[in-house]
Amino acid sequence: MSRFTAVKTFDFRFPTSNTLSGSDAMNPDPDYSSAYVEIHTDADDGVKGIGFVFTIGRGNDVVCKAIESMGDRLIGMEVEPLLDDMKKAWNLFVHDSQLRWLGPEKGVEHMAIGAVLSALWDIKAKRAGKPLWRLLAEMEPEELVSTLDFRYMTDALRPEEAVEILKEGQKGKAERIENLLKVGYPGYSTAAGWLGYSDEKMVALAKEESQVKGFKQIKLKVGQNVDDDLRRLALAREAIGPDVRLAVDANQVWDVPTAIEWINRFHEFDLAWVEEPTSPDDVIGHATIARAINPIKVATGEQMQSRILYKQYLQANAFGIMQIDATRVAGPQEIVLEYLLAKKFNKPVCPHAGGVGLCEAVCHFAMFDYVAVSGTMDGRMIEYVDNQHEHFVHPTVIKNGNYVAPTAPGNGTEMTLETAEKYLYKG
């Protein structure tokens, strides 16, 4: 039996606004940041649980504060009963009636809960000696489903349906694990597309990402000026040729009527999707846009606040591509539920990544899905940006445009503090 002894937070900020890498129509000067948490126990194994919330600068201290203030209640608690009953850990935070008032289930508090729960799952995976994707994929369907919260979900997905989906996913699982370890999981590149880049830089990077690095899709930021967008899209399509997929991302800049008008000028470029045309909270707006821009597909989800929003997007058929993020919701249990919802409604999931640690974190869920839920990589891929990986003990590795499956135990998000501490925020 061991006990939790400490919950330590670190406010890391990387001065990415210097280079305009990461610049888009909504976020002109992000400073990629991480509200990072280590959970310690008194067990002999020396395992620390790692979790984090990705932010883009100001307010990262508020997230650290939220994590700390919740983490206090873990200290002194027994470790094993909690790791054996992760639904209890979920309830401890998500259904704390006083904390719930601050959301419910959204924003700073919900993301902070996600960091804490991720850190607990990290300990669980490390103790099992498995990378998180494999721990999740090898749990019994009933066991995994018992950790999930179906409150507000049952008009779309009931627990027994979730068990059925996972049981179906058992078939051919061993072969898929083997295949995943051999070929990895498709990535796509956003490296060329930042709005702050010149045409020349964009074209050179578009060629390099597709022809040299082997990515089958690239993505450009759009939404500041329609003529600039049309020119850049023509240049990008010419640079990558007809066989590489081309997506665009507006980062929520448009109102519904503007989105429809603007996107309908993009039909000639054979786009894979238009991402975040408007507010992530606007289910009805996205459904309206999705109908009006057909056959171009809407993609969204990187800032989707909870499973309750995903449920509605799926019910309203408000996107064609579902995106998820590793640190926007309350950790692995909510992300697993998102994948189960996607499977039920038959939508492909293409996770958001980039930033600091998002590639390392989110690939576990896409791989879990391939192995145990959807059973396919068709039309699925994980965003990739070659940025800030040097801080990680087990950084993401890309081969032929594919994410290599992690094999180290845990959730893969541990930072090498000797590097990262240079970036500790001093206020």
Added chain:
Amino acid sequence: MSRFTAVKTFDFRFPTSNTLSGSDAMNPDPDYSSAYVEIHTDADDGVKGIGFVFTIGRGNDVVCKAIESMGDRLIGMEVEPLLDDMKKAWNLFVHDSQLRWLGPEKGVEHMAIGAVLSALWDIKAKRAGKPLWRLLAEMEPEELVSTLDFRYMTDALRPEEAVEILKEGQKGKAERIENLLKVGYPGYSTAAGWLGYSDEKMVALAKEESQVKGFKQIKLKVGQNVDDDLRRLALAREAIGPDVRLAVDANQVWDVPTAIEWINRFHEFDLAWVEEPTSPDDVIGHATIARAINPIKVATGEQMQSRILYKQYLQANAFGIMQIDATRVAGPQEIVLEYLLAKKFNKPVCPHAGGVGLCEAVCHFAMFDYVAVSGTMDGRMIEYVDNQHEHFVHPTVIKNGNYVAPTAPGNGTEMTLETAEKYLYKG
């Protein structure tokens, strides 16, 4: 010319869980709390701007931290240019691209922005020598509309429509101000209805609130046990008679199918509304419930995160009664927009109140609406609970079940710190 000199926060917590006043199906033991802010300037008038976020305990420190971390950037800034251009103040916080990542526009960060903007409006009203409701009602339509943010709104309400609504509201305004000052604005009482109360206590309070205090509506909490609910509703209806309105509040406990089944057992009680049947984030779920329980009306909004949610509820006809809260969204500008949306879609607004300071704060918006937007009190009323008013410099006054219109300059939420400081949270 003056400058902002300090932004001071106070973490007040009142031990209300001792009495079970405030207990409902979702919140068994709230400790009413206030993340309270004072904004100081170096002007000779000595005016301080007051704002706050109401919470129910744990996490109140996180909200204080969020306010502090934003408040820093006001210090040293010139006061008058900001008060003359409140849209600029809104943009400074709501559209700060880095802070936006923490929402966008929801949860801890958005509520904290609301406290800061409320405090700025408080200074503006105090300098004008007017209570906030009157300041808002006497601004020129174009001037008021220029402070509002129509991003993500234009598929439902455009600025020129808002100006039209306010221009229409000019007619008869002087008479309505006179009437408001004379008779006040209808309240309704939740005092009898807490789930922790015995049947006897509930019945005695139901009689007292309706027959002695003159409230025309009372509200009971429901949702823990349907047989208890049916018994309590029968007792309450008997106690108040057929002419007093009876509403119920489930505080989000149900899933959609359960809500429909449960509420459909309530038809015999002639209910004014069923409040918060499920998650406030579930527009589609509420629309489904609203259709299925007709003619009982759905009411919701006290935990509605932003104008973007209200827009969708109105577009989807997902409630019959729109509720608002004084400290859930980003301050007066967002609340004014909510009222304009309600007018456009022709829905009555019945504000949430109670807690600490919510009655004092929210009545200003209902009164503004009566005077300058909807022009009517028909079917409208403000929740009232006789709790925690003693901490306020200008506490809410109720006469014949009506809120008396405040006449003191400002937003009415200043606390008498000598009283309140007893409740400063020490950790």
